[in-house]
Amino acid sequence: MADEKSFDPMNASSPSPSFSEYLRQASPYLAQHRDKTLVLYLPSSMISDAAMLQSLARDCVLLNSLGLKLVITLGAGDWLDQAYREAGLSWQHHHNTRITQAEHLPLLESTIGRVRARVESSITQASAEHHLPGALVSGNWVVAKPKGVINGMDFQHTGTVRKINRTALTQTLAAGQMVLITPLTYSLSGEAFNINTLEQAFAISDLLNADKLMLFQPAAELASLPKAVKGSELDRLPLSARLQGLIHAHGQGLKRVHLMADNQPDALLQELFSRDGAGTLIYTDRYHQLRPAQAEDIPGLMRLIQPLEAAGILVSRSPEQLEQALSDFWVMEIDQHLIGCAALNAIDGDHAELSCLAVDPAYRDQGLGQELLDQLETQARTQGFQQLWLLTTHTHHWFEEHGFRLTDPQALPASRKNLYNAQRNSKVLVKPIETRI
Ligand SMILES: CC(C)(COP(=O)(O)OP(=O)(O)OC[C@H]1O[C@@H](n2cnc3c(N)ncnc32)[C@H](O)[C@@H]1OP(=O)(O)O)[C@@H](O)C(=O)NCCC(=O)NCCS
Incomplete structure (x- = not known):
């Protein structure tokens, strides 16, 4: 039986949905239209x-x-x-x-x-x-x-x-x-x-x-x-x-x-x-919204990142950990449905880490990942960070194409280096945050 959070009645591969499930999915649109x-x-x-x-x-x-x-x-x-x-x-x-x-x-x-x-x-x-x-x-x-x-x-x-x-x-x-x-x-x-x-x-x-x-x-x-x-x-x-x-x-x-x-x-x-x-x-108008996450977004965030955690692409987070870190997250939504997210965590006064960047597979290759990254870089700049760090197991090429450079885990700021999981063996990338004039 499909998990209700990830259930999509319009997807032919989903088990046959009930009337109530159809109605639940349609309900946000009733008020919206x-x-x-x-x-x-x-x-x-x-x-x-x-x-x-x-x-x-x-x-x-x-x-x-x-x-x-x-x-x-x-x-x-x-x-x-x-x-x-x-x-x-x-x-x-x-x-x-x-x-x-x-x-x-x-x-x-x-x-x-x-x-x-x-x-x-x-x-x-x-x-x-x-x-x-x-x-x-x-x-x-x-x-x-x-x-x-x-x-x-x-x-x-x-x-x-x-x-x-x-x-x-x-x-x-x-x-x-x-x-x-x-x-x-x-x-x-x-x-x-x-x-x-x-x-x-x-x-x-x-x-x-x-x-x-x-x-x-x-x-x-x-x-x-x-x-x-x-x-x-x-x-x-x-x-x-x-x-x-x-x-x-x-x-x-x-x-x-x-x-x-x-x-x-x-x-x-x-x-x-x-x-x-x-x-x-x-x-032709702004189809999706990019905004800071709020408590109601937790189920949508879990639905978005759980498959990536299961595939080992993102580090696992429990709902409680997610709730604690919620103020670090930005989310992208379409018609009240989350399709993207990313988090910015402070390492120390000069360094921040970008994590949990994800775009719903149905919406990839439309520049939304880049838009999320741009937004978090703007946040990092506004908050006065000098460098943006990133750990990834699967996606370093994408980040290199967006201005990050590969570096040695030893180069991480001291407080983050202590938490580096050698078993996961993530690649470490860094990007300077340029101050815009
Ligand atoms: C990485 C990710 C956020 C990009 O989202 P997106 O909205 O598709 O990004 P964009 O549309 O801005 O960029 C798409 C381009 O990146 C390329 N790309 C996607 N994943 C890539 C990867 N792992 N390595 C290299 N290039 C990649 C696409 O082929 C596409 O290339 P094109 O423009 O030449 O066709 C998305 O693929 C994703 O959610 N991946 C899984 C989670 C992840 O790896 N997160 C990073 C760790 S924090």
């Missing part, structure tokens, strides 16, 4: 699949009932393609964008109307199942403008977002209503425009300063993505050019973008209510 604004992009393929739509509708109603403010943007691409095919029409494209001709607007209006009706009826049904009144509204909060003539190509009734009626949208959400937005949007002169839904979801998220933009995307495109990535590191990811461009264009206005596979409707709840999520998080 309440009143947060979330823009969700539903691609047309998921709307076409009755079972997926039903599941998504239930989850949207659940999120709304938990106090999240939900803006749902509907894709209609597949539906429009089929309607065009059936009508014997074909799209004109330019740079992967559809050109919407005036004579095709009636077909566009009726098709998007059907997509909207499908979603509205599913959400009404899901609300009834939850014994909740229907709380989905759509309206003309988004104002369109023509995409215009680009490189000589007139995009006609293909539009972009000109502005949103933020006050009305915010009030609607504050009243507990879910907002539904379709690609069919109007300019101030009343002309109809077809706006690419993904572009619309980004623009609304940006203009609304939403807390999260959650996008279902083709599963194959997400297969090799990491769990979390900084917005500035996007270029190295195999994302579509459209998605890359939108993230760059709206980078400053977005807080967190979650990418979820379009064959996994459950990813929405998993991404929101489990520690490791089910998709990829692109974060």
